[in-house]
Amino acid sequence: MYDYGDCHVCRGHVLEKRIKLEFWIKGKLVVVEDVPVGVCVTCGEKTVRAPVGRRIAALLGNAKHRRRARTMTVPVIKFESQVA
Numbered sequence: 001m002y003d004y005g006d007c008h009v010c011r012g013h014v015l016e017k018r019i020k021l022e023f024w025i026k027g028k029l030v031v032v033e034d035v036p037v038g039v040c041v042t043c044g045e046k047t048v049r050a051p052v053g054r055r056i057a058a059l060l061g062n063a064k065h066r067r068r069a070r071t072m073t074v075p076v077i078k079f080e081s082q083v084a
């Protein structure tokens with residue numbers, strides 16, 4: 001497993017997890033799942049390795065991939081409350 005070193009925020013231990021990442025592409029939310037990301041066990045800071053970032057960029061830039069992707073519906077909640 002890749003060694004992410006210590007968390008650059010809190011010096012905590014970083015473990016690799018496979019998580020979902022969300023991206024907004026031209027006003028549409030695109031979710032990429034099973035992305036290997038280093039996650040700090042203390043503060044939750046996420047670290048994406050350069051090759052993983054490049055792969056994500058390639059996936060997001062590929063319109064054919066996006067057309068074939070399965071879609072999911074997400075709740076949209078309006079921010080209505082007054083903020084003092």
Ligand SMILES: [Zn+2]
Nearest residue numbers: 007010040043
């Ligand atoms: Zn941390």
